[in-house]
Amino acid sequence: MTAGPKAEKARRVLVVDDDDTFRRMLVAVLADEGFEVLGPATDGLEGVALAHALRPDAIVLDIRMPGLDGLAAGRKIRDADPAVRLVFLSAYNDKTLQREAEALGAHDFLVKGCRLSELVDALVR
Amino acid sequence: MCFAAKGQPMSRTKLVLGIALLLGLSASAALVGLERRAAASRAAQVSLANVSTELTQLVLVPLAATAMPGTPAQKRPVLESTLRAQEQAIRSTLDRLKRASPPAQLGEVGKPLDAAMAAANAGLPVWLANKQGPTTIKVLNRQGATLSAALQSLGDANHAYGSRASASQIEALSGSAAVVALLLGAFGFFYRRSEASRRRMNDQGVTLRSALGELEAVQADRALLLQRTVEIAEHERIRVAADLHDGPIQRLTAVTLGFDLLSNKLKRGEHEQALTLVEEIRESLAEETVSLRRLMTELRPPILDARHLGAALQDCALQVLDGSAVRCEVDVTRASIHLSPELETVVYRVVREALVNVRKHAPNAHASVTLEPLGDLLRLAIVDDGPGFDENTPLGHTNGARYGLIGMRERVESVGGTWSLATAPGAGTRIEITLPRRLRVVAASRESAGLAA
Numbered sequence: 333m334t335a336g337p338k339a340e341k342a343r344r345v346l347v348v349d350d351d352d353t354f355r356r357m358l359v360a361v362l363a364d365e366g367f368e369v370l371g372p373a374t375d376g377l378e379g380v381a382l383a384h385a386l387r388p389d390a391i392v393l394d395i396r397m398p399g400l401d402g403l404a405a406g407r408k409i410r411d412a413d414p415a416v417r418l419v420f421l422s423a424y425n426d427k428t429l430q431r432e433a434e435a436l437g438a439h440d441f442l443v444k445g446c447r448l449s450e451l452v453d454a455l456v457r
Numbered sequence: 458m459c460f461a462a463k464g465q466p467m468s469r470t471k472l473v474l475g476i477a478l479l480l481g482l483s484a485s486a487a488l489v490g491l492e493r494r495a496a497a498s499r500a501a502q503v504s505l506a507n508v509s510t511e512l513t514q515l516v517l518v519p520l521a522a523t524a525m526p527g528t529p530a531q532k533r534p535v536l537e538s539t540l541r542a543q544e545q546a547i548r549s550t551l552d553r554l555k556r557a558s559p560p561a562q563l564g565e566v567g568k569p570l571d572a573a574m575a576a577a578n579a580g581l582p583v584w585l586a587n588k589q590g591p592t593t594i595k596v597l598n599r600q601g602a603t604l605s606a607a608l609q610s611l612g613d614a615n616h617a618y619g620s621r622a623s624a625s626q627i628e629a630l631s632g633s634a635a636v637v638a639l640l641l642g643a644f645g646f647f648y649r650r651s652e653a654s655r656r657r658m659n660d661q662g663v664t665l666r667s668a669l670g671e672l673e674a675v676q677a678d679r680a681l682l683l684q685r686t687v688e689i690a691e692h693e694r695i696r697v698a699a700d701l702h703d704g705p706i707q708r709l710t711a712v713t714l715g716f717d718l719l720s721n722k723l724k725r726g727e728h729e730q731a732l733t734l735v736e737e738i739r740e741s742l743a744e745e746t747v748s749l750r751r752l753m754t755e756l757r758p759p760i761l762d763a764r765h766l767g768a769a770l771q772d773c774a775l776q777v778l779d780g781s782a783v784r785c786e787v788d789v790t791r792a793s794i795h796l797s798p799e800l801e802t803v804v805y806r807v808v809r810e811a812l813v814n815v816r817k818h819a820p821n822a823h824a825s826v827t828l829e830p831l832g833d834l835l836r837l838a839i840v841d842d843g844p845g846f847d848e849n850t851p852l853g854h855t856n857g858a859r860y861g862l863i864g865m866r867e868r869v870e871s872v873g874g875t876w877s878l879a880t881a882p883g884a885g886t887r888i889e890i891t892l893p894r895r896l897r898v899v900a901a902s903r904e905s906a907g908l909a910a
Contacts, residue, residue: 351703351707351711353707353708353711353741354707354708354710354711354714356711357711357712357714357715357718358711358714360714360718361714361715361717361718364718364721364722365721396702423702423706423707423710424702444706444707444710444713445709445710445713447717448714448717448718448721449717
């Protein structure tokens with residue numbers, strides 16, 4: 333995966349996920365890790381809007397969401413801000429989706445259930 | 458004239474009378490001759506007509522073999538004797554006619570007549586055997602052709618006699634007509650025999666075609682049923698996959714994050730916060746267990762295997778209507794029958810879907826669920842006295858309720874059942890389905906398997 337200019341200082345993170353339980357826990361964990369958690373957004377469209385408005389260093393994106401899915405949202409966000417770090421965190425682990433994420437310039441593609449350290453690494457490495 | 462006038466003349470009157478007498482006698486003689494010739498012609502024509510009749514009968518004689526009692530060996534001498542007598546009568550009639558100044562055409566009768574008689578003689582053993590097949594048809598054709606040719610010759614001769622005595626023409630024509638009638642009768646007899654056989658074959662063909670058509674229709678229905686079953690199963694898999702994604706996977710992955718967080722807090726010695734987090738994680742896992750159990754129940758209600766369909770429907774009503782004002786009676790007492798697992802699941806899901814609708818759209822209604830035998834079928838009725846609705850309301854204006862009805866119907870029809878809906882605004886709702894009954898052995902084998910497990 334590529335590393336953008338903000339790769340070493342991704343401290344402001346936008347969370348985009350439609351599942352309340354997971355999103356709430358993710359926000360709590362990232363905050364506990366010392367990140368400034370922005371949002372969160374509950375679907376792709378809201379994610380695009382908040383990304384434009386808040387200009388985060390990194391965005392953690394779910395893929396399967398109502399309305400605009402994570403990949404489509406990530407593409408729009410990337411078009412508007414090529415420097416933002418995109419980390420996909422999905423229940424899907426399909427290779428095709430991983431390749432699509434890579435193609436649009438995502439920094440990493442993680443599967444939900446991964447260790448927290450992997451997610452933190454993806455955001456700050 | 459002049460002599461009479463000069464000498465002792467004859468009386469003019471006597472002369473005229475004499476001449477008239479001579480003319481009269483001549484005319485009479487001529488008339489008598491003509492009448493004799495006409496009578497001879499008529500007699501000849503009658504004889505020829507008789508020959509035609511006898512010839513036709515001659516050809517028909519072998520056919521009598523099929524109707525006569527007795528074995529072929531017993532019939533043969535009787536029939537051969539009849540043939541000989543008939544043939545002799547024909548030949549003597551013709552000989553007599555030939556001797557009495559016959560017309561030229563009479564000479565041409567002999568050969569076709571011989572051929573017809575030979576064909577009749579040749580047909581005897583075939584008819585005695587009384588078998589239907591190519592040989593019989595060949596003989597039949599041969600006899601028909603020779604008889605036709607012979608009768609044509611006789612008709613020509615008859616016509617020749619008629620031209621010599623036009624007064625006899627009508628009789629000749631009558632004779633010809635009789636011959637034609639006999640000919641048609643003879644062929645009609647043959648035709649009926651072959652026609653009866655053909656009709657039987659046609660009937661068999663119609664029956665076969667009908668059976669084939671029914672078979673094709675059944676195969677088409679089965680193909681359609683299979684296709685719909687596959688479609689429904691595929692939709693079911695898609696729904697289950699979505700449910701797994703949106704439910705258990707999200708919650709459990711959240712739990713893994715929670716453990717990561719818990720780990721951090723314990724490392725930092727934040728025991729109070731850690732305890733709170735442990736409680737949250739525990740609550741989350743408990744919720745997820747409920748969620749998974751619900752999904753499992755939708756796939757296959759465990760009570761169906763633990764108890765029976767009646768208990769499962771009672772349980773379903775209690776679960777779905779719990780906390781609502783809907784009063785519901787479940788009556789499955791008359792339907793004490795084991796269904797196949799597929800049918801049990803269909804009944805359960807239909808009832809569940811219908812009761813969910815009742816709770817949603819008729820929250821104060823009185824409802825009933827009745828499952829009862831109906832001949833070889835089972836009838837399930839879910840009835841409520843709620844507000845009902847307009848069946849013609851477009852799909853988009855029913856908040857998805859109609860999609861549930863469509864799914865219900867497809868589920869029922871996919872197992873060969875029928876589904877009907879009766880409702881109107883203010884008139885309640887009645888959903889009625891009929892299902893085929895499966896053999897008891899299907900359920901018994903499942904129960905056996907369950908016990909063995």
